[in-house]
Amino acid sequence: DDNDEDPERPRNVxxxxxxxxxxxxxxxxxxxxxxxxxFGTLFIITLVNNALNVYxxxxxxxxxxxxxxxxxxQFYKVFLRYVGSLIVAVPIQVSxxxxxxKIGIAWRKWLTERVLTLYxxxxxxxxxxxxxxxxxxxxxxxxxxxxxxxxxxxxIQEDVSSFTSYSLSFFLTIVGTVIDLVSFSxxxxxxxxxxxxxxxxxATLGTAATVIIGKVLIRLNYESLQREADFRxxxxxxxxxxxxxxxxxxxxxxxxxxxxxxxxxxDTSNLINVAQRNLDVFITSYNHxxxxxxxxxxxxxxxDGIIEFGVVAQVRGAFWHILNDFSVIIREFxxxxxxxxxxxxxxxxxKAIQKLDPDRPKEDAxxxxxxxxxxxxxDRNFSQQHTIRVKEVRASDPAAASQTDPTQPSTIxxxxxxxxxxPDSRRVLVENLDISLLRGKNLLIAxxxxxxxxxxxxxxxxxxNNGTGEIVRPSCDQIYFLPQRPYCPPxxxxxxxxxxxxxxxxxxxxxxxxxxxxxEQRRVEWSSxxxxxxxxxxxxxxxxxxxxxxxDGDPVRGLSTVLDYSxxxxxxEQQRLAFGRLVINRPxxxxxxxxxxxLDVVAERKMYTLLKKIASDSEDxxxxxTYVSVGHRPTLLxxxxxxxxxxxxxxxxxxIQQTESSTxxxxxxx
Numbered sequence: 001d002d003n004d005e006d007p008e009r010p011r012n013v014x015x016x017x018x019x020x021x022x023x024x025x026x027x028x029x030x031x032x033x034x035x036x037x038x039f040g041t042l043f044i045i046t047l048v049n050n051a052l053n054v055y056x057x058x059x060x061x062x063x064x065x066x067x068x069x070x071x072x073x074q075f076y077k078v079f080l081r082y083v084g085s086l087i088v089a090v091p092i093q094v095s096x097x098x099x100x101x102k103i104g105i106a107w108r109k110w111l112t113e114r115v116l117t118l119y120x121x122x123x124x125x126x127x128x129x130x131x132x133x134x135x136x137x138x139x140x141x142x143x144x145x146x147x148x149x150x151x152x153x154x155x156i157q158e159d160v161s162s163f164t165s166y167s168l169s170f171f172l173t174i175v176g177t178v179i180d181l182v183s184f185s186x187x188x189x190x191x192x193x194x195x196x197x198x199x200x201x202x203a204t205l206g207t208a209a210t211v212i213i214g215k216v217l218i219r220l221n222y223e224s225l226q227r228e229a230d231f232r233x234x235x236x237x238x239x240x241x242x243x244x245x246x247x248x249x250x251x252x253x254x255x256x257x258x259x260x261x262x263x264x265x266x267d268t269s270n271l272i273n274v275a276q277r278n279l280d281v282f283i284t285s286y287n288h289x290x291x292x293x294x295x296x297x298x299x300x301x302x303x304d305g306i307i308e309f310g311v312v313a314q315v316r317g318a319f320w321h322i323l324n325d326f327s328v329i330i331r332e333f334x335x336x337x338x339x340x341x342x343x344x345x346x347x348x349x350x351k352a353i354q355k356l357d358p359d360r361p362k363e364d365a366x367x368x369x370x371x372x373x374x375x376x377x378x379d380r381n382f383s384q385q386h387t388i389r390v391k392e393v394r395a396s397d398p399a400a401a402s403q404t405d406p407t408q409p410s411t412i413x414x415x416x417x418x419x420x421x422x423p424d425s426r427r428v429l430v431e432n433l434d435i436s437l438l439r440g441k442n443l444l445i446a447x448x449x450x451x452x453x454x455x456x457x458x459x460x461x462x463x464x465n466n467g468t469g470e471i472v473r474p475s476c477d478q479i480y481f482l483p484q485r486p487y488c489p490p491x492x493x494x495x496x497x498x499x500x501x502x503x504x505x506x507x508x509x510x511x512x513x514x515x516x517x518x519x520e521q522r523r524v525e526w527s528s529x530x531x532x533x534x535x536x537x538x539x540x541x542x543x544x545x546x547x548x549x550x551x552d553g554d555p556v557r558g559l560s561t562v563l564d565y566s567x568x569x570x571x572x573e574q575q576r577l578a579f580g581r582l583v584i585n586r587p588x589x590x591x592x593x594x595x596x597x598x599l600d601v602v603a604e605r606k607m608y609t610l611l612k613k614i615a616s617d618s619e620d621x622x623x624x625x626t627y628v629s630v631g632h633r634p635t636l637l638x639x640x641x642x643x644x645x646x647x648x649x650x651x652x653x654x655x656i657q658q659t660e661s662s663t664x665x666x667x668x669x670x
Contacts, residue, residue, distance in 0.1 A: 017340050020347040025167055028110050035110065038103040045096045046172060050179040052089050057187065057317050059085065065310030100172065108164040115156055118353045126463055127356040128152050151229040152349065159346040166339045173328060181325040184318040192315055195297050199322050202293070206286050214279040214333050220272045222341035227265040234261050279333070294319040388418065390462045392475040411472075412589055412626050413437040413460070418469035420455050425466060429455050430646060433469070437642075439588075440615065443628045444636055447646035453630045456646070457481070457593050460628075473589065480587040482595035486578040488566040493550060494559045497534055497580050529584065531556050537583050541576040542606055571598040579607045586614060590627040601635050608639035 028035050059082050066075040119125050129152075189196045238245060238254050245254055294316045301307050307315075413435070420430040429452030437443055445453050458464035460471055461481050473479060489499050535555055538546055550568075551558025569577065575598050582590060590611065596604040615625040629636060637643065 017343060020343055021167065024111075024163065024343070024347060024350070027114075028107055032106075032110055035103070035106060038099065038106060042096070042099045042103055042172070043175065045092060045099055046175055047179060048092055049096050050176060050183060052085075052092065053180065053321075054183045054187075056082075056085065056089070057184070057321075060313060060317060061310040063310075064313045065308055068309045100168065104165050104168050107168065108161055111164055112156065112160050115160060115350070115353075118350075118357070119152070119156065122357045123463065124353050124356045125152070128352060151233055154225075154229045154232075155346055155349040159342045159349070162339065162342045163346055166335060166342075170332065170335070170339070173332065177325040177328050180321055184321040184325075188315060188318040188322060192298070195294065195315070195319065196322070198293075198297065199319065202290075203323055209282055210279065210333050213282055214275065214337065216275050217272065217279070217334065217337040218340050220268060220275060221338045222344060224265070224268045224272060225341055225345060227261070227268050231258070231261040231265045234258050276334070290320075290323055388420075388459050388465045388467050389470045390460075390465075391470065391472045393472060410439045411436050412439045412474060413628070414470075414472040415460075416470045416472075418456075418459070418467065418471065420452050420459060420464070420467040423466055430467075435644065437626065437628070439626050441642055442626060442640045444640035444643045445628065445630045445646065446632070446643060451646040453646055454593055457591050457628075457630060460591060474587075478588040480582060480585055480590050482575075482578050482582070482590065482592045484594040484597055485571065486574045486595075488564075488569070488574060488577075490562075490564075492560045492562050493547060493565070494531075494534060496565055496577055497537060497584060498529065499581065531559055534559055537580045540583055540610060541580040542603060543573060543576055543580070546573070572603070575599060576603070576607065579610060582611065583614065586625065588625065590625060592627060592629045592631075594631050595629070596631070596636075601633075604633070604635065605639075608636075612639075 029039060059078060063075070063078045063082065065071075066078055119128075185196060188199075234257060238258065245251065295312070298307065298312050298315060302309065302312050414437070415433055415435040418430055418433040419428065420433075421428060433456075435443075445456060447453050455464050459467070460473055461479075487499070488496055491499075535547060538544060546569075547555035547558035549558070550561045550563065565577075566574070575595055578595060596607055599607065611625060611627055617624065629640065
């Protein structure tokens with residue numbers, strides 16, 4: 001980059017940073033009474049602390065006057081006053097640090113929990129991950145990266161922490177600076193008005209020079225955060241895909257990419273070092289001048305006997321206080337540059353969350369960015385015209401079903417005039433799709449790779465909204481999705497079976513907190529399942545020895561054993577474990593995205609037979625479970641009643657009644 005300024009950023013960077021800070025910071029103090037009380041207490045302690053600084057400046061003056069004039073009695077009298085004052089001052093100064101840390105922790109806790117609530121609501125985390133896939137490819141320059149949201153883990157953990165800690169620190173610095181400036185300006189102006197004016201001129205010139213020389217650090221710090229995050233993420237990706245990389249023998253390629261990302265981080269660090277060196281040349285010279293400036297100005301008056309040495313010491317102390325107050329930008333510039341980069345990243349992250357959750361009411365207290373970015377009318381119209389509408393009804397409610405389609409009171413899934421587009425909207429995956437799936441009629445979705453099978457499932461789940469049309473499906477507590485690679489959360493074998501109806505305990509301290517409560521949408525509570533029932537579930541999904549194997553021969557112990565099951569179990573075992581979750585949850589509609597791809601034909605038949613058994617075991621005698629599958633194997637046909645064939649490269653969709661099982665490999669795509 002040849003330009004330090006980004007033309008697309010607001011010209012007044014400071015004003016924009018203040019706007020971002022106000023939007024991000026004010027809700028805590030408006031909504032949290034405890035936060036206001038803590039801050040008020042800290043503000044009072046700050047005032048008292050600064051008053052003590054002024055008081056001690058007079059004690060120092062009297063102390064040195066008594067010393068130079070050899071007044072022994074006065075010297076020890078001032079000394080005793082000084083010691084007595086420390087008894088009061090030390091607790092106040094310690095309380096200042098304690099309250100400062102306490103409010104910092106409370107603010108970070110409040111903001112992090114608020115961000116996590118927004119992050120998980122309406123699957124915002126999934127939308128951010130989809131955006132992040134594009135941003136992860138190559139670390140580009142500041143202008144191109146500033147509108148992309150990547151590494152949300154870093155923004156939630158690191159950027160929130162630095163925002164709260166530095167915001168509080170800098171705010172208190174400003175408050176202390178103002179109080180300190182007013183207090184010591186009175187002292188200095190009453191003794192030496194010329195010196196007070198000299199300080200203002202000196203500090204103003206120093207601040208202006210610092211901003212001009214060091215402004216490039218703001219951009220470089222932003223790029224440093226980005227490139228360090230890219231390097232860290234590349235290492236995480238290698239760790240998570242270690243086995244695949246080893247099988248492909250892609251070690252050299254991964255090493256090259258990791259070193260490339262690391263080199264980009266090092267290049268930015270070197271640029272920061274050069275910019276810092278240039279700034280340090282000025283700041284170091286500036287600091288050396290300030291050490292002797294007040295003494296030089298006062299020396300002649302002291303030599304002529306006009307002022308005492310104690311006055312020199314007091315004025316020199318006041319000079320330092322005032323100069324430090326006026327030079328706050330110089331002292332804090334590096335921190336400000338890093339803070340503004342982190343603030344910008346966090347602000348853009350919150351904007352992205354708001355954009356990905358447009359249905360959240362703006363008056364919702366959890367939205368902290370009501371005036372963050374006024375909605376664009378064209379974008380709103382485009383979104384309304386190019387979004388798939390997903391309507392949820394309770395599948396067990398006959399009235400709801402009849403309202404969905406009066407002619408089919410038992411319809412469990414309805415798709416109307418669906419048009420699916422790729423994320424870039426350049427290719428049509430599915431065109432004019434209309435389906436009404438009755439309860440108990442199981443559907444197989446087939447097609448060549450890239451024809452839109454998995455995209456259709458994502459649209460049914462509400463994860464894919466690029467397109468038009470309407471989908472009517474059961475509510476979240478009555479539908480269950482099985483992906484090709486099941487998710488194994490941290491926890492015990494019992495947690496794997498009960499997920500997401502589990503209370504996850506903290507692996508570090510064993511405590512349970514408020515935001516790991518069981519998900520309320522699910523019908524099954526984790527505590528309602530006995531160990532014997534869970535072992536029966538494992539037996540039903542053809543994993544009878546798993547608990548005993550993990551528990552060293554004790555199946556009950558095995559259920560409570562905490563392991564990294566995503567790496568402990570094979571993919572086939574993970575898929576069978578996922579079918580066990582269906583046995584526990586017993587939803588009305590199951591959507592399977594190649595959920596048996598790692599199973600052999602016999603195991604696959606057992607799993608689908610289990611699904612049919614769950615359907616036949618419905619308490620009310622009706623079809624209790626309906627499933628929709630995506631797959632390539634022709635053996636899947638025998639487990640389904642209907643087949644939907646998607647043809648890639650065209651908008652033609654065939655909907656075929658399937659009545660016979662088949663083992664011919666070519667029949668699934670015809």
